């Protein structure tokens with residue numbers, strides 16, 4: 001017997017057009033490698049560039065060993081998130097074409113050149 005929900009039949013085939021992939025129904029955040037380490041992923045107020053580089057290096061290290069990295073990165077890109085997600089900071093997302101209103105790195109460089 002096939003499983004179904006309100007969107008149609010469930011399948012693990014992500015190429016199916018009229019069905020919902022099982023993977024999309026699983027809460028990927030439960031597999032996050034960053035649980036309890038939020039402070040590494042979002043800049044505190046008035047963070048200096050050197051401190052930011054150190055913080056982001058630690059966060060990216062966690063991301064590189066995270067089994068949901070690709071899903072996390074795509075989620076952040078599609079939802080225009082702030083902070084570091086999927087090993088990618090705001091500026092990197094912005095440069096990849098997923099713009100947000102004011103990515104911190106871009107904003108800082110604009111302030112320097114003005």
Ligand code: SF4
Pocket residue numbers: 031032033034035041062063064066067068069070072073084085086087
């Ligand atoms: S990829 Fe990084 S930010 Fe995303 S869930 Fe994993 S550890 Fe957290």
